[in-house]
Amino acid sequence: MTFELTGPRPGDTLSVSLYPGAFAIKIGECEVYSFDGEGRPIGASTGDRWLRRGLDNTLVEKRAGTAARGWQPLPPTEADAHVDAIALRMADLHQAVTQGHYRNPQSAIPPPLERAAAWDSRRCRADAARFLRLFHRVPILPPDQYLSLVLQPTEGCRYNRCTFCTLYRDRPFRAKSPEEFRRHLDEVVAYFGRGLARRRSLFLGDANALTLPMADLVPIFAAVQERLPVAPSDLTPAQARRWLSAHPLGFDGIHSFLDVFSGRKKSAAEYAALRRQGLRRVTIGLESGSAPLLQFLRKPERVADAVELVRTLHRAGVSVGVVVMVGAGGDRYAAAHVRETVAVVNAVSLGAADFLYLSEFVEHPGSDYARLAQAERIRALDAAEMAAQADAIRAGLRFPAQAPRVSVYRLSEFVY
Numbered sequence: 493m494t495f496e497l498t499g500p501r502p503g504d505t506l507s508v509s510l511y512p513g514a515f516a517i518k519i520g521e522c523e524v525y526s527f528d529g530e531g532r533p534i535g536a537s538t539g540d541r542w543l544r545r546g547l548d549n550t551l552v553e554k555r556a557g558t559a560a561r562g563w564q565p566l567p568p569t570e571a572d573a574h575v576d577a578i579a580l581r582m583a584d585l586h587q588a589v590t591q592g593h594y595r596n597p598q599s600a601i602p603p604p605l606e607r608a609a610a611w612d613s614r615r616c617r618a619d620a621a622r623f624l625r626l627f628h629r630v631p632i633l634p635p636d637q638y639l640s641l642v643l644q645p646t647e648g649c650r651y652n653r654c655t656f657c658t659l660y661r662d663r664p665f666r667a668k669s670p671e672e673f674r675r676h677l678d679e680v681v682a683y684f685g686r687g688l689a690r691r692r693s694l695f696l697g698d699a700n701a702l703t704l705p706m707a708d709l710v711p712i713f714a715a716v717q718e719r720l721p722v723a724p725s726d727l728t729p730a731q732a733r734r735w736l737s738a739h740p741l742g743f744d745g746i747h748s749f750l751d752v753f754s755g756r757k758k759s760a761a762e763y764a765a766l767r768r769q770g771l772r773r774v775t776i777g778l779e780s781g782s783a784p785l786l787q788f789l790r791k792p793e794r795v796a797d798a799v800e801l802v803r804t805l806h807r808a809g810v811s812v813g814v815v816v817m818v819g820a821g822g823d824r825y826a827a828a829h830v831r832e833t834v835a836v837v838n839a840v841s842l843g844a845a846d847f848l849y850l851s852e853f854v855e856h857p858g859s860d861y862a863r864l865a866q867a868e869r870i871r872a873l874d875a876a877e878m879a880a881q882a883d884a885i886r887a888g889l890r891f892p893a894q895a896p897r898v899s900v901y902r903l904s905e906f907v908y
C-alpha cells in the first residue's frame with residue numbers, strides 16, 4: 493500500500509510505501525529512506541549517496557562515481573549524525589503532514605512517519621546494545637540470506653584457526669542448552685517485533701551449527717518449528733511461493749553454514765530427517781579445490797570430503813551453497829587454485845536449487861594469512877587479476893543440467 497501526498501510547492505511530493513515488516517518514504521524524485529516495521533532506519537538514498545544501516549548500528553556508505561571502492565563503513569560519530577538527520581527529517585515531515593501542509597487524498601496520516609521520527613542516534617545505540625546482547629554480532633551470511641532471521645543455537649566456530657578468517661575470533665565456540673535456545677528464540681522474535689515479517693528465511697548460526705550431533709539438532713529444529721511457521725519440505729518452487737504469500741509471518745525454510753571437517757559426519761538419512769524438519773540449504777566454505785592452498789590457509793578439509801558432503805546433502809534432498817575464495821593464495825597459488833577449484837565444482841554437479849558464491853578474498857592486516865604471505869613473499873592479486881581469476885573460474889564451469897545461481901560475495905558489503 494502506498495500513500496501519495498502532494499506538498500505546497502510544485503514537485504513537492506511525498507510517498508509512504510508499506511511492505512511486510514518494513515516501510516519506505518520517498519521525498520521528491522530521489523530522496524528515499526527505508527525502515528523496518530519498528531521504525532529502525534535501514535537504508536537511505538539521496539541520488540548520489542547510499543547508506544545501509546545494520547542492527548549493530550554499523551552504517552556503510554556508497555557514493556556515486558566511487559563504485560570501485562564499494563561500500564565503506566562510516567565512523568560512529570558520522571553514523572550518529574546521519575541517523576539523527578534522518579529522524580529529524582521524519583519529524584519535520586510528520587509535523588508538516590499533521591498540520592495539513594500536504595494534500596492527502598487518503599485523508600489518514602501515514603502512521604510510520606511518527607514511528608520513524610522516534611529513532612534518533614540515542615535510541616539506535618540502545619537498540620544496537622540490545623541486539624549485541626542477543627547475538628554478539630552477525631559477521632557474515634551468504635548473500636541470498638542477508639534478510640534471514642538469524643538464530644544462534646551455537647556461537648562461534650568450532651575450529652576457528654583458518655589463517656584468513658577473523659570472523660569469530662571474538663568468541664569461543666559453544667552450544668546453547670535447549671532451554672537457553674528456546675529463550676533465545678523468544679527474545680529474538682520479541683526483538684524484531686513488527687520487523688519480523690521482512691524476514692522470510694531462517695539461518696542457524698554461527699559458523700557450523702550443523703556439526704552438532706543429531707541428538708542436539710533434532711530438538712533445536714523442533715523448537716524452531718513449534719515457535720515459527722516454516723514451509724513444509726518438498727514443495728515445488730511455485731507451491732513454496734504460494735505458501736509464503738498465504739503465511740505473511742512464515743519462513744521458507746532453515747539454512748546454515750557447515751564446514752567439511754568438524755564433528756562426526758552425518759548420513760544422507762540424517763540430513764533427510766533434518767530436511768523434513770525444515771532444512772533447505774547448507775552453505776559450505778570450500779574456498780579452493782587445491783589441497784596445497786587449503787594447507788596454506790590452514791583449512792583442514794580434504795577435497796574428497798567436500799565432494800562427498802555435497803553429494804550426501806544432494807542425496808538427502810538438501811540444496812547447497814558452495815563458497816570459493818577468488819584471489820586466495822595470491823600469485824603463488826593462482827593457477828592451481830583455478831584449475832583444481834573448477835575441477836571440484838564440476839565434480840559436485842550443482843543444480844538450479846544450488847548456489848555458487850565467488851567470494852572476493854580480503855587480506856586482514858595482522859592476520860596469520862598476512863604474516864605467512866609476507867614471509868613467503870606471496871603477492872596479493874590486484875583488482876584486475878581478481879576479476880580475471882573469477883572469469884577463469886566461471887569459464888571452466890560445466891553443469892549437468894540447469895546451472896546454479898552464481899553470485900559474487902563481498903564480505904565488506906555485509907551488514908545485518
Ligand code: SF4
Pocket residue numbers: 649650651652653654657658659660699751777791
Ligand atoms: S572453519 Fe570457517 S568460520 Fe571457522 S575459522 Fe575456518 S573459515 Fe572461519
